[in-house]
Structures are given as structure tokens and as C-alpha cells.
Amino acid sequence: MTLMITRDVIDADNAKRIADLKVDYDHLGAQLARRGIDIAAVKAKVSAYGVAVPSWGVGTGGTRFARFPGTGEPRNIFDKIEDCSVIQQLTKATPTVSLHIPWDKVDDLKGLREKGNALGLGFDTMNSNTFSDAPDQAHSYKFGSLSHANAATRQQAIDHNLECIEIGKVLGSNALTVWIGDGSNFPGQSNFTRSFERYLDAMKAIYKGLPDDWKIFSEHKMFEPAFYSTVVQDWGTNYLIAQELGPKAHCLVDLGHHAPNVNIEMIVARLIQFKKLGGFHFNDSKYGDDDLDTGSIDPYRLFLVFNELVDAETRQADGFAPMHMLDQSHNVTDPIESLMNSATEVSRAYAQALLVDRKALEQYQDGNDALMATETLKAAFRTHVEPILAMSRFEAGGAIAPIAAYRASGYRGKVSGERPASKSGGGGIV
Numbered sequence: 394m395t396l397m398i399t400r401d402v403i404d405a406d407n408a409k410r411i412a413d414l415k416v417d418y419d420h421l422g423a424q425l426a427r428r429g430i431d432i433a434a435v436k437a438k439v440s441a442y443g444v445a446v447p448s449w450g451v452g453t454g455g456t457r458f459a460r461f462p463g464t465g466e467p468r469n470i471f472d473k474i475e476d477c478s479v480i481q482q483l484t485k486a487t488p489t490v491s492l493h494i495p496w497d498k499v500d501d502l503k504g505l506r507e508k509g510n511a512l513g514l515g516f517d518t519m520n521s522n523t524f525s526d527a528p529d530q531a532h533s534y535k536f537g538s539l540s541h542a543n544a545a546t547r548q549q550a551i552d553h554n555l556e557c558i559e560i561g562k563v564l565g566s567n568a569l570t571v572w573i574g575d576g577s578n579f580p581g582q583s584n585f586t587r588s589f590e591r592y593l594d595a596m597k598a599i600y601k602g603l604p605d606d607w608k609i610f611s612e613h614k615m616f617e618p619a620f621y622s623t624v625v626q627d628w629g630t631n632y633l634i635a636q637e638l639g640p641k642a643h644c645l646v647d648l649g650h651h652a653p654n655v656n657i658e659m660i661v662a663r664l665i666q667f668k669k670l671g672g673f674h675f676n677d678s679k680y681g682d683d684d685l686d687t688g689s690i691d692p693y694r695l696f697l698v699f700n701e702l703v704d705a706e707t708r709q710a711d712g713f714a715p716m717h718m719l720d721q722s723h724n725v726t727d728p729i730e731s732l733m734n735s736a737t738e739v740s741r742a743y744a745q746a747l748l749v750d751r752k753a754l755e756q757y758q759d760g761n762d763a764l765m766a767t768e769t770l771k772a773a774f775r776t777h778v779e780p781i782l783a784m785s786r787f788e789a790g791g792a793i794a795p796i797a798a799y800r801a802s803g804y805r806g807k808v809s810g811e812r813p814a815s816k817s818g819g820g821g822i823v
Contacts, residue, residue, distance in 0.1 A: 395511045397479045398802045406798040407787060414793055418780040425776075430748060432781065439744050440785045444675065445489040445517035445718040448497050450732055451476035453815075454684070454722030463727065465809035470497040471508055472812065476729055478512035483798055485791035486736040489517035491718050492564070494557045495527045502563040509564070517568075518610065518672070518716055519561035523550040524574035524618070537575040539595035540588040540624045547595050554599045562604065568671075568716060569603070570645055571596070572612035576619020576626075583622065592624050593637055600638045610645035610671040610716075611635060615652055617682055627651075628660045635669045643671025647720060648698070649678040649685075658697040665705045665713055672716035673698075675739055684722040686731050688738030695738065696774050699746035707751060727805060733795045737782060744781050748773040 422432040451473050453463040467473040474490055481487045490509065499505055509516060523538030531549060534541070538550035550573075558569055575592065577583040596611070603609055613631040616623055625631060628644060635642040644664050651657055664670035675695070677685040688695050705713045717739070723731045750769055757766035783793045792798035 394513045395478070396482060397475055397512075398482055398799070398804055402802045403483070403790075403792050403798050406801050407793050410783075410793040411787065414780060414783050414787065418784045421777070421780045425748070428748075428750070435744060435747050435778075436781050436785050438747055439740055439781055440485075440789060442740060442743055443486055443488045443717070444736055444739050445491045445716070446477045446480055446487045446732055446736075447491050447493070447520075447718060447720050448473045448477065449493050450719060450721050450723070451480075451728045453728060454724050456724070461724070462815035464814065465805050465807075465812050466815045468812055470499055470505060472808075473497070474505075474509055474512060474514060476808075478514055479729055479799065479804060480732050480736065481512075481514060483786075483792040483795035484733050484736045484740075485786050485789035486740050487719075487732070488513070489515040491517040491520060491570075492560075492566075493520040493522060494553075494560060495522060498560070502560060506564050516561070516564040516566045517718060518570050519557045519564075519566050519568065520570045520572070521554045521557045523553060524572070534574075537583075537588070537624075538573050539571075540573070540575040540592040542588075542591075547591060551595050551598045555602045558599075558602055558604070558607065561607075567604075567606055568608045568610060569599075570610045570612055570672075571599070572614065572645075573624065574618045576616075576623035577621050578619060579621055585622065588624055589630075593634065596634065596638055596642075600642060603641055607641065608671060609638065609642050611638075611642065612645040612647060612650070612674070614647065614650040614682065628664065632664065632667070632669055635671075642669075644669050645671050645674065647674035647676070647682075648687075648695075649674075649676050649682040649720075653678070653680065657694065658701050661698055661701045662704075665701065665710055668712035670713070670715050672718065674718055674720035675735065676719065676721045684720065686721055686723075686726075686738075687719060687735035688742065692738065692742070693774060695742045696745050697770070699742040700749060700770060700773075703743070703746040703749065704751070729805070730796050730799060733799065737795070740782055740785075741778055744778040745773050745776060748776055748778070 425432050448470060452466055467476055477490045523534050526533050532546040539547060541547050600609055611625060611631050611634045613625045613627050614623060615626055631644040635644050648657060675687045677687055677690040679690050719732060719735050754766060754769045757769060787793050
């Protein structure tokens with residue numbers, strides 16, 4: 394397997410930390426044993442957990458107003474998956490990459506898959522893009538795509554999604570995520586019913602093109618770029634879409650695509666209950682779709698989401714098999730460092746949720762003991778699980794301290810010398 398960071402760098406950094414880690418791990422193990430929890434069992438589950446990295450996440454993001462390029466930015470998808478492999482090499486928590494077409498479109502798909510295999514990476518969900526115009530495309534998406542009033546524009550968007558499926562089949566993917574920016578900025582600009590009917594008809598055409606073993610995920614978002622109305626604006630509409638399309642259709646939940654005070658964990662529970670939870674885009678937000686690092690603003694909310702996931706996992710909920718992916722934009726940090734940090738935070742929330750005393754919680758819930766029910770959750774959330782995460786990484790050949798090892802490797806400086814500096818200072822997410 395091709396390693397972007399030499400083994401000796403990781404080993405040298407681990408050697409400085411392993412003695413202290415063993416002490417911390419044994420201490421935590423003794424604490425958990427008093428609570429009837431086997432630390433090795435928790436570590437095994439954490440070790441088996443993985444979250445996909447978005448290919449676009451390793452580039453420097455921006456806002457509608459400006460983008461400040463970073464050094465050593467990836468020039469193409471081959472550079473991107475090299476950066477993604479660094480994240481997996483150090484964290485051992487990101488075994489797959491999620492591609493965005495046409496951003497990641499290449500002629501040599503076989504070569505891309507071979508490159509991924511050489512780097513130890515698989516390919517996760519395919520993501521289509523009909524929220525911006527590609528060079529030389531015949532019809533603009535300025536006024537919508539899958540819900541556009543013009544049939545030729547809708548067909549163009551349908552064909553693009555079908556192409557994404559074909560690309561994914563070559564790469565070994567088995568799911569397609571469809572997010573559209575369709576909507577309106579002025580009252581009266583669009584007919585709510587007709588635009589949604591057009592969207593459903595278009596999605597049904599895409600659904601027909603799915604292989605038998607594929608899934609399609611529709612993704613809702615409250616606003617932006619449409620600020621008055623959005624065609625797929627909330628989880629209720631998303632659920633209706635999944636129901637209309639069929640058993641291969643599910644809902645994707647992006648943590649940033651909700652109003653600030655929405656109870657996202659309850660949405661997750663509802664979608665699990667009705668077998669329509671497809672997966673996640675993990676990030677964090679303060680005001681809206683901020684695409685901030687996962688767990689950077691509200692780690693307790695992230696834990697509460699995972700509490701619902703572990704609850705479903707524990708009771709073996711029917712149809713429960715969600716896909717997990719990060720979806721962030723990095724404006725002021727090294728994207729590789731932010732993605733490593735976020736992968737760790739997602740693993741942390743999972744580990745904490747595994748510590749919830751579910752029998753006690755159910756008794757407190759059924760007994761209407763609100764205080765002890767919430768304290769049962771907080772007891773798990775307050776537990777310092779870092780020794781579990783670090784030991785899991787170490788035993789898998791990763792880094793005890795991923796960011797420290799990454800900085801010691803000098804990787805960013807190395808690729809900065811190989812990749813021409815980006816001169817783009819315009820706006821835009823990527």
C-alpha cells in the first residue's frame with residue numbers, strides 16, 4: 394500500500410506517547426468496569442466504525458464574498474485522494490472517499506479506482522451537482538434543475554445524475570446523494586405544487602436508473618441559495634420524497650441544514666422508526682448551514698444524534714444501515730487537520746453513546762424521572778473517552794495524536810513544493 398507519510402514518523406511520535414496512553418487507558422478501563430462496561434468491547438466497536446471524507450473537503454473553502462487559497466491545495470481528484478489517504482493513515486477512521494461530479498470527473502476511472510486501492514481507500518456515496526453550471530453545459534440551472542419549468546433543463550439534470558451512477562458503478566460505489574438548490578427568492582416566483590411535481594417526476598426518472606443494489610438519498614435544506622422557498626426544505630418533505638420513490642430511496646440528514654433550534658436528534662429517531670434514514674453529512678453550525686468542523690460548536694448535539702443511532706443499533710432496528718460522511722468547508726485551518734479532528738469527534742460521540750446505560754435510561758423514562766434520565770445521558774457524555782480512541786488508532790497502525798504526527802511529517806510543506814499555488818481569490822464553497 395502506498396503511504397503518503399512514512400511509517401517512521403508515526404512510530405517516532407507514538408513512541409513519545411504510548412506509555413502515558415497505556416496508563417490512561419487502564420485507568421479508564423477500571424472506571425468503566427465499575428459501571429459494568431467492558432472497555433475492550435467499546436474499543437472494538439469504535440475500531441470498526443468509519444466515516445467517509447468528502448473529496449472537496451481537502452481544498453480550502455470560502456464564502457459568498459471571498460476565498461483565501463491555502464498552500465499545497467490539491468489540483469485534481471488524484472491529489473485529493475492522496476490528501477484523504479493521509480487522514481485515513483493517521484486516524485484509521487476514514488476508509489472511504491465521497492466524490493462530487495463534475496468537480497471530480499476524470500476520463501481514467503479505472504486508474505482512479507486503482508489509485509484509491511493503492512492508497513487503501515474505497516469510494517463512498519456519489520454526489521451530483523445541479524446547483525451550479527458546468528462549463529459548456531447547454532442549459533443553465535440559475536432558475537432550478539430537477540424542478541425547472543423547462544423540460545430540457547430537467548432532462549439535462551436527470552442525465553447528469555444518471556451519469557453519476559455510471560461513474561459510481563466503475564468506482565465501486567453503491568449510493569447516490571441528490572441535493573438541489575432549487576427554490577425561489579420572491580413570493581409568486583414559483584408555484585409550490587407544480588415545481589414539486591416536476592421534481593418528483595425527475596427523481597423518479599433517476600430512480601429507474603439505479604442498479605438493484607444501490608440506494609438514492611435526497612437531502613433537505615431549509616434555505617440557500619433560495620431564500621424565500623426551497624423545493625426540498627425539510628425532513629417532512631424529504632420523507633414524502635423517499636416514500637414516493639420507493640424502497641431504495643432514503644433521507645440524508647445534514648446537521649447544518651436546519652434552523653438553529655430544530656431538534657435534529659428527534660428527526661433522526663423518526664426517520665429510523667419509519668426505515669427511511671439513509672445517512673448523514675456531519676458538520677456543525679452556529680447560525681445556519683455554516684459547514685463548520687464537526688463538534689466545534691455543539692458537541693452535545695452530536696452526542697445526542699449518536700445516542701439515537703446507538704439506540705437503534707442496540708435494538709437492531711429494522712432497515713437500519715445509515716451511511717456516514719463529513720461535509721465541511723475550511724476557511725482558516727489546514728483542511729487535513731480539520732478533517733482529522735472531525736473524524737475524531739464523530740468517533741468520540743459514537744464511543745460516548747456506547748457508554749449510555751440503556752436499561753437504566755429506559756427505567757427512568759418509563760418512571761417519568763426526567764432528572765435521572767437526562768443525568769444518565771450526561772454521565773456518558775462527560776466520560777473522557779480519548780484513551781479509547783487513541784488506543785484504537787494505535788492498535789490499527791495510526792497515530793496516537795494525529796495532528797501532532799501530521800505536523801511532524803511536514804506533509805503540507807512537501808505538497809506545497811509540488812503543487813502550484815492557487816491564485817483564485819473569488820467566492821464560492823470550493
